[in-house]
Structures are given as C-alpha cells and as structure tokens.
Amino acid sequence: MKPWCILRAAATVLLVLAVISSAGCWSRREIQEIGFALLIGLDHAAEEGKVMITVHIAKPFSLLAAGAGTAEEKAYWQVSSTGRTVFDAWRNLRQQSPRRPLLHHSRFIVFGEEFARSGIREALDFFYREGEVRETNFVVVAKGAKASEFVWGEYELEPMPSRGALGVIKQVAQELSTIVMVTLNDFLQMMEAEGIEAVASRAEQVWRPPSQDPRGQLKNEVIAVSGRETGAAAFKGDKLAGWLDKVQARGLQWVRGKVRSGILLIEQPGKENKLASIEILRATSTVTPKISEGRPSIQIKVDAVGVIGEVQEYLDPMASEEIWASMERRMAEAIRHEIEAALDIAKHEFNSDIFGFGAAFARRYPKEWDGLKRKWDEEFPKLDVEIEVKTIIRRSGLTRRSMQLVRRKEEV
Amino acid sequence: MSVLEGGKISGRQFMAVLTMVRLVPVTLVFSMVTSASNPQDAWIASIISGVVAIPFAMLIARLSLKFPEKTIIEYSQIILGPVLGKLVGLVFLWFSIQTSVNIIRALGEAYAIAIMPETPIQTFMIMLAIMSCYAARSGLEVLSRLGEDTLFIVGFIFLVACVLPYNAMRLENLLPVLAKGMSSLIPPVVASLGYYSQFIMIGMLVPYLAKPEEATKYAIYAVLISGFLTTAGCVSVVAALGTTANSWTLPLFSLARLISLGEFFERIEAGIMAAWTLSAGIKLALFLWAISVGIAQLFNLKRYEPLVFPLAAVFIPLALVAFESMVDLEDYLSKADAVAAVIIAVAVIALLYAGLGVRSFLFPGKEKYR
Structure with missing residues (x-):
C-alpha cells in the first residue's frame, strides 16, 4: 500500500467522524424540548423578600387543535415560580417545567399593582440583560390584582390570553387612543431619562357572573374572568403612583402626540342633551417649553382633524356656518378638557411629570434645566401650562343633512 | 516589487477592505457610543474623527506613492535605515497582531x-480564524474581491438595522x-480615531493596486463611506x-x-450576526495577510503562505488570555488600545516623514526611490 493511500483512508475516516459529530450544534434547542413563554408576570411572593413570576407556556399539541375551535383544554399552561431575584425565580421554573421555557416569544411584562407600588427597579435588570427578552415586549400594570391573578383572564376569539390582550391593546391604541402602549425599550428610556416619568398600560380584571346564557346549550361555557385594557399606569421614579382613566389617558396621549383615532362626544349645537360623535381622524402636537423671567412655562399646541360620525338630533350643516364652527369649538373644548384632566391628576395627585415637560426643558434650555431639575418636584405642580387646541371638522360622512325620521308637526 | 504577492487589486476593492477595517468595531462593540458619557453627541464625534482621519489617510497614501511597489515594511527600511526601519516594521506588526x-x-x-452563552467561545474564534486563514492564504486579490462583495452585504444589513427600527x-x-x-x-473621538489608525494598513496595500495613483482618492472614499455609516x-x-x-x-x-414591522418582519438580528461574521472575517483575513507578508518581508522569507495558519493558531490563545472578560475587552478597546493606536500611527507616520525630510536635506536631488 502506498503511503498516500493510508493518508486518504485516514482522511475519509476523519471526514465521516466529522459528519457524525456535527449533527447538532452545542447550544442547540430542539423544538420538542422547549416551551415558549408568552408573557411574564411579576409579583411579591407570599414569602417575605421573594419575587414570584408567572408565565404562560404555550402547549404545542393543543395549539394545533385550537385553530379548529374544538379545543377541550387550555392552549397554555400557567405556572408560577418564586426566587430571591427574578432570574432565580425564572431558573427555579425548571423544577416544574418538563420543557425548557424560553422568553423569546414573550409579548408582555405584567406587573401586579402591589409589586409596582413597591418599586420595580430591581426587577427590571433581568429583562434587559437577559438576551431572551425582547425590548419590544409591552409593559402592563394590572389594576387591583396580582399579575398572577390578572393573567387568568381569557379572551373570546383568541385561545391565548397573550394574543387576546395584545389584540385588545392594539385596537384600543388605534381606535380609541385611551391607552398608552409602552414597549420595554420606551419604558426603560422613560425611567432613565431626566425630566420624564414612566407610564405603562393599565389592565383590569373583568369578572363575569357565571351562567350568563340561560338558553341551556349543550356546551355553555362562558369565560369567567376576562381582561380589559385601557388607561395608563403612572409611575413616580420606579414606583407606581396611580392610575389614569380613559379620559385622562387620552389627555396624556394628546400631549404625547400619540392619538390615532377615537370618538369625541360633544353636545350638539342648539340641541340640549343631544350628542354628536366626532371621529378623530388624526392629531399632532407640539410641546414648547418657555422660560420668562426665570419662570418656566409650557405651551401645548394640538391640531386635530375630525369628521362627524353621528348626531342624535337633526343636523343640517348647510343651514348656517355657525353650526359647523360651533361644533369645531366644542370639539376643541372636549380635547382641552381631556388634557386638563390628565394634567390635573399628574400635577396634583401624583406629582409625576409623565408628559416629559422636564425633558422638553432639558432639550431646549439645558443650562437652566441644571438648576431646575433639583427642584422639579416643587416646580412641576405649579407649572403654567397653556393649551392651544385647533380643530377642523372635515366632512360629515355620506349624509349631508340628517333625515327627519320623526316628523314633527311644528317643523313641517 | 516583492515576489511574495503577485496580486493586483482595483481601487474599489482597496476601498472596500479599508471600509471593512473601520466597520468591524461599529457592527460589534461600537465603542463610539459605549465609551461616550453622553451618547447623544456620538454622531458629532463620528464626524470630527472622520474629518481628522482624511488627512491621515492621505498622508499614508502619499508616502506609499513615493515608493512604488514597496510596502511600508520595505520603505521604512529605505528611509530610516535597516535597524530603525526594521524596528518600525516590528511596531507595525505588533500593532496589527494586537488588532487581530x-x-x-x-x-x-x-x-x-x-x-x-453555553457554547465555548473558542468555537467561534476557531471558526472565524479558519475562514480568514483560507482567505488570507488565497492572496490579496481573492481577499479583496471577497471584500468588495461583502461590503455590499454588510452595508445593506447595516442600513437596514439603522432605518427599520424607525x-x-x-x-x-x-x-x-x-x-x-x-x-x-x-473619549468617543479618541475611540474612533483609534480605529481609523488601522488605516495605516494602506501602506501594505498601495503597492498592489493596479493603478497606484488612485490610492489617495479611494482611501478618502473609504473614510467617507465608513464615516457616513458610523454616523x-x-x-x-x-x-x-x-x-x-x-x-x-x-x-x-x-x-x-x-425591528418589528407588521408582526412578521422581526427577529432579524441574525442579519446583524451575519454582518459581524463577514466584516470581522474580511478584516481578520486582511490583517493575517498583512502580518504574514510583513513578517516575510522583514525576515526575507520566500513565501508568506506557510505563516498564515501558525499565526492564527497563536492568535487564538492570545485572544483567550489577553482579556479577562468582555468588560475588560471593552475597557481596553475604548481606552488603552485606542490611545496606543493613535500614538503608534502618528509616531510611525511622523518618523517616516521626518526621515524623508532628513534624507532629502542630506542627499538633495534624489527624491525618486525607484
């Protein structure tokens, strides 16, 4: 045998070995060995000084059936785990989960109210240090509930609570603008930056009375607990300061320039107690900080465009110009009312600059801000805020004048 | 002309590999942002350092053009004499080895x-080194052609990452x-200039340009492109x-x-990792090639190819022992390494220009070094 033949044989053996050994990579994660966590909730554990995390892990086998609407079992597994730190609790989950839980596909970070009130700074580190958690997770605070309780809530039309909650949040943000939608990235920036306090989405539990449906079907299962996502959670530092309801949350969104759409109810001109629904088409805002004679003040300008979506009483916009102008004024007034509601609660109840007025000063007047930031807690509640709202009602839908469906003798 | 390397590269290929030299730290640790106490102004630092880097790149290119078909290792010996010249060559090699x-x-x-996180770090290092060694052994021509194509991919990924999280x-x-x-x-300007100092590599590349007179032009383009992407x-x-x-x-x-567009275009970090690997691979290949050729020229070897694999085999344990941790590496990259790189690059160029001045003063009329 020639020497190069031996070499060749040796090389072949080596290559075959290489192929066999390279069947998987070191950090491989087989799909049948992992479980995708869909959300993660944080609470204080019953034991003093411990945190409890709650996750939903998708059940891959029931996911397939869920699409057909025949699922007999829940499509997810809710499990809680405790530990001294968040990472500790997360790892302790391995004691209960036969599959390795992964956070890559998580959509929500839910804080229980009690947990949020006591400060969340320590818990947040895990979420931006651990590479599995995306900064595009939405931050939600559960009102009046622990996170572990809130995530019981299920949603009709969606087998997964995380998908259901996401659907609700997106719709509310798009169609009502009465919620603040905050990703982890936004949240961290708001917590770190000077002159702005953090906000997060507010979520509530909705209990439904059992056996709502009296008709007695074969299968009559109604979801007992559901979620409702509206409003905002306002923080002061890393502690939850309080809640903004729907009106106040939209007031905040007007200032942040995040209003996409929504319905404004105004009183119809000339008609007592009759409402007109104005659909908001779009809105923009500018926040201008001013310092005159050492006194800081803020000017908010909001430009909003709407259309008449509905009126309860007869309306003929062609009859007089005044009607149209009056509706625009009332729309502006309604917007101003919402902004003032938000300002009022932020200034006087929370003393928390969720609007980022301080940050606006820091950008515009960096030198003055250096002095201002030390006493911002005293300055913010007495800050002069000037609100200027410009509104235009563009059109009135397919209808020009309302139909007179109930003809009144005296008008005919 | 050295017989070591017979390749000829075009101006665009020259520009592409130089751009890659600057882009590697940006795609990876981005010292400009991380070393800044106030990252808001990093873009100003980027523009300043780019402006400073242009004359620097021009100086190296001009110097190389005075010595056609000679690398910085060779002409430093012509200018400064065999002893001091070889010392400068060694400093250049040491600098390149540290960078690799x-x-x-x-x-x-x-x-x-x-x-x-669980995979031993050696795995990635060895894979990168093997890839770059093959590129370096294939010669400058292959390496630069690869660099030219890679620049489009890396540049595209880079722009996607910069634009899509809008x-x-x-x-x-x-x-x-x-x-x-x-x-x-x-700090960010120094960190950035530290990386621009690696453009001293121009001294190794100019003799292999098909049209050496284009060197200055394309070196400036390389600074502009990498400066733009960095900014x-x-x-x-x-x-x-x-x-x-x-x-x-x-x-x-x-x-x-x-990046999350419409709930389906997301999780594209894999693209960034591709950019890391491609840019780091090309840069390491270029440095391995330059170090091997430099050693061969310094010690009058006939071939440089046999040096590539042993060099890489030495670099990997060096890379393992040189830094305790990622924090150590980042601290070194943004501070000591950056300052040292600027000092070395400026000192080498200043010494060579001073030597040139002294020579033309001593031997007037002999400015041509053919």
Missing part, C-alpha cells in the same frame, strides 16, 4: 453574549446638542435607545432587536 487578537476575541464574545426612534433624543460641553467628545449608526442607536444607548454591550445588535 482584538477582532477574534470581540467576535467570540459577541456570539457568546448574543445567542449562544417606529422606535425619536429624533428629539439627539437634543440637546453638546449638553456636557466639548470635553465629553474626547448613521450613531444617530439611529441614540434615536431608538435614548440615554440608555451606552448601557448596551452590543448597541447595533440591540438596535436590530427593536
């Missing part, structure tokens, strides 16, 4: 941090400009990550993680 070691470790750390970006994050004064710009990266990172920008280990990677 940094690249290897940085890529390994990046992979370990980003996706595969719904997370707020441009007011860039304000106020220069809130902490000009002095806060010094765009600074702006995007700060707009999307705000004041938290300098808390991320791998800012560009974190930036790409924010």
Whole structure:
C-alpha cells in the first residue's frame, strides 16, 4: 500500500467522524424540548423578600387543535415560580417545567399593582440583560390584582390570553387612543431619562357572573374572568403612583402626540342633551417649553382633524356656518378638557411629570434645566401650562343633512 | 516589487477592505457610543474623527506613492535605515497582531453574549480564524474581491438595522446638542480615531493596486463611506435607545432587536450576526495577510503562505488570555488600545516623514526611490 493511500483512508475516516459529530450544534434547542413563554408576570411572593413570576407556556399539541375551535383544554399552561431575584425565580421554573421555557416569544411584562407600588427597579435588570427578552415586549400594570391573578383572564376569539390582550391593546391604541402602549425599550428610556416619568398600560380584571346564557346549550361555557385594557399606569421614579382613566389617558396621549383615532362626544349645537360623535381622524402636537423671567412655562399646541360620525338630533350643516364652527369649538373644548384632566391628576395627585415637560426643558434650555431639575418636584405642580387646541371638522360622512325620521308637526 | 504577492487589486476593492477595517468595531462593540458619557453627541464625534482621519489617510497614501511597489515594511527600511526601519516594521506588526487578537476575541464574545452563552467561545474564534486563514492564504486579490462583495452585504444589513427600527426612534433624543460641553467628545473621538489608525494598513496595500495613483482618492472614499455609516449608526442607536444607548454591550445588535414591522418582519438580528461574521472575517483575513507578508518581508522569507495558519493558531490563545472578560475587552478597546493606536500611527507616520525630510536635506536631488 502506498503511503498516500493510508493518508486518504485516514482522511475519509476523519471526514465521516466529522459528519457524525456535527449533527447538532452545542447550544442547540430542539423544538420538542422547549416551551415558549408568552408573557411574564411579576409579583411579591407570599414569602417575605421573594419575587414570584408567572408565565404562560404555550402547549404545542393543543395549539394545533385550537385553530379548529374544538379545543377541550387550555392552549397554555400557567405556572408560577418564586426566587430571591427574578432570574432565580425564572431558573427555579425548571423544577416544574418538563420543557425548557424560553422568553423569546414573550409579548408582555405584567406587573401586579402591589409589586409596582413597591418599586420595580430591581426587577427590571433581568429583562434587559437577559438576551431572551425582547425590548419590544409591552409593559402592563394590572389594576387591583396580582399579575398572577390578572393573567387568568381569557379572551373570546383568541385561545391565548397573550394574543387576546395584545389584540385588545392594539385596537384600543388605534381606535380609541385611551391607552398608552409602552414597549420595554420606551419604558426603560422613560425611567432613565431626566425630566420624564414612566407610564405603562393599565389592565383590569373583568369578572363575569357565571351562567350568563340561560338558553341551556349543550356546551355553555362562558369565560369567567376576562381582561380589559385601557388607561395608563403612572409611575413616580420606579414606583407606581396611580392610575389614569380613559379620559385622562387620552389627555396624556394628546400631549404625547400619540392619538390615532377615537370618538369625541360633544353636545350638539342648539340641541340640549343631544350628542354628536366626532371621529378623530388624526392629531399632532407640539410641546414648547418657555422660560420668562426665570419662570418656566409650557405651551401645548394640538391640531386635530375630525369628521362627524353621528348626531342624535337633526343636523343640517348647510343651514348656517355657525353650526359647523360651533361644533369645531366644542370639539376643541372636549380635547382641552381631556388634557386638563390628565394634567390635573399628574400635577396634583401624583406629582409625576409623565408628559416629559422636564425633558422638553432639558432639550431646549439645558443650562437652566441644571438648576431646575433639583427642584422639579416643587416646580412641576405649579407649572403654567397653556393649551392651544385647533380643530377642523372635515366632512360629515355620506349624509349631508340628517333625515327627519320623526316628523314633527311644528317643523313641517 | 516583492515576489511574495503577485496580486493586483482595483481601487474599489482597496476601498472596500479599508471600509471593512473601520466597520468591524461599529457592527460589534461600537465603542463610539459605549465609551461616550453622553451618547447623544456620538454622531458629532463620528464626524470630527472622520474629518481628522482624511488627512491621515492621505498622508499614508502619499508616502506609499513615493515608493512604488514597496510596502511600508520595505520603505521604512529605505528611509530610516535597516535597524530603525526594521524596528518600525516590528511596531507595525505588533500593532496589527494586537488588532487581530482584538477582532477574534470581540467576535467570540459577541456570539457568546448574543445567542449562544453555553457554547465555548473558542468555537467561534476557531471558526472565524479558519475562514480568514483560507482567505488570507488565497492572496490579496481573492481577499479583496471577497471584500468588495461583502461590503455590499454588510452595508445593506447595516442600513437596514439603522432605518427599520424607525417606529422606535425619536429624533428629539439627539437634543440637546453638546449638553456636557466639548470635553465629553474626547473619549468617543479618541475611540474612533483609534480605529481609523488601522488605516495605516494602506501602506501594505498601495503597492498592489493596479493603478497606484488612485490610492489617495479611494482611501478618502473609504473614510467617507465608513464615516457616513458610523454616523448613521450613531444617530439611529441614540434615536431608538435614548440615554440608555451606552448601557448596551452590543448597541447595533440591540438596535436590530427593536425591528418589528407588521408582526412578521422581526427577529432579524441574525442579519446583524451575519454582518459581524463577514466584516470581522474580511478584516481578520486582511490583517493575517498583512502580518504574514510583513513578517516575510522583514525576515526575507520566500513565501508568506506557510505563516498564515501558525499565526492564527497563536492568535487564538492570545485572544483567550489577553482579556479577562468582555468588560475588560471593552475597557481596553475604548481606552488603552485606542490611545496606543493613535500614538503608534502618528509616531510611525511622523518618523517616516521626518526621515524623508532628513534624507532629502542630506542627499538633495534624489527624491525618486525607484
């Protein structure tokens, strides 16, 4: 045998070995060995000084059936785990989960109210240090509930609570603008930056009375607990300061320039107690900080465009110009009312600059801000805020004048 | 003309590999942002350092053009004499070796941090080194052609990462400009200039240009392209990550993680990792080639190819022992390495120009060195 033949044989053996050994990579994660966590909730554990995390892990086998609407079992597994730190609790989950839980596909970070009130700074580190958690997770605070309780809530039309909650949040943000939608990235920036306090989405539990449906079907299962996502959670530092309801949350969104759409109810001109629904088409805002004679003040300008979506009483916009102008004024007034509601609660109840007025000063007047930031807690509640709202009602839908469906003798 | 390397490269290939030299740290650790106390102004630092880097690149290119078909290793011996010249060559090699070691470790750390924390870091380092060794052994021509194609891919990924997280970006994050004064710009400018100092590699590349007279032009283009991409990266990172920008280990990677378009175009960090690997691979290949050729020229070897694999085999353990941790590496890259690189590059160029001046004073009329 020639020497190069031996070499060749040796090389072949080596290559075959290489192929066999390279069947998987070191950090491989087989799909049948992992479980995708869909959300993660944080609470204080019953034991003093411990945190409890709650996750939903998708059940891959029931996911397939869920699409057909025949699922007999829940499509997810809710499990809680405790530990001294968040990472500790997360790892302790391995004691209960036969599959390795992964956070890559998580959509929500839910804080229980009690947990949020006591400060969340320590818990947040895990979420931006651990590479599995995306900064595009939405931050939600559960009102009046622990996170572990809130995530019981299920949603009709969606087998997964995380998908259901996401659907609700997106719709509310798009169609009502009465919620603040905050990703982890936004949240961290708001917590770190000077002159702005953090906000997060507010979520509530909705209990439904059992056996709502009296008709007695074969299968009559109604979801007992559901979620409702509206409003905002306002923080002061890393502690939850309080809640903004729907009106106040939209007031905040007007200032942040995040209003996409929504319905404004105004009183119809000339008609007592009759409402007109104005659909908001779009809105923009500018926040201008001013310092005159050492006194800081803020000017908010909001430009909003709407259309008449509905009126309860007869309306003929062609009859007089005044009607149209009056509706625009009332729309502006309604917007101003919402902004003032938000300002009022932020200034006087929370003393928390969720609007980022301080940050606006820091950008515009960096030198003055250096002095201002030390006493911002005293300055913010007495800050002069000037609100200027410009509104235009563009059109009135397919209808020009309302139909007179109930003809009144005296008008005919 | 040295017989070591017979390749000829075009101006665009020259530009592409140089751009890659600057882009590697940007795609990986992005010292410009992470070393800044005030990352909001990193884009100003990027522009300043780019402006400073242009005359520097021009000086090296001009110097190389005075000695056609000679590398910096060879002409430093002509200018400064055999002893001092060889010393300058050794300093250049030492500098390049340190840079190669940094690249290897940085890529390994990046992979370990980003996706595969359990995998031993050696795996990534060895893979990168093998890939780059093959490229380096194939010669400059192959390497540069690869670099030219790779630049499009890396540039494309880079721009995608800078543009697509637009719904997370707020441009007011860039304000106020220069809130902490000009002095806060010094660390990022130094960090950036440290990487531009690696453009001293021009001295190795110019003799192999098909049209050497284009060297200055394309060196400036390389500074402009890499400066533009770096500035765009600074702006995007700060707009999307705000004041938290300098808390991320791998800012560009974190930036790409924010991309989420319509719930289906997301999780494209794999693209960033491709950019890491490609850019680091090309850069390491270039440095391995330059070090091997440099050693061969310094010690009058007939071939450089046999040096490539042993060199890489030495670099990997060096990369493992040189840094305790990622924090150690980042600290070194943004401070000591950057300062040392600037000093070395400036000292070498100044020494060579001074030597040239002294020679033309002693031997007037002999400016041609053919």
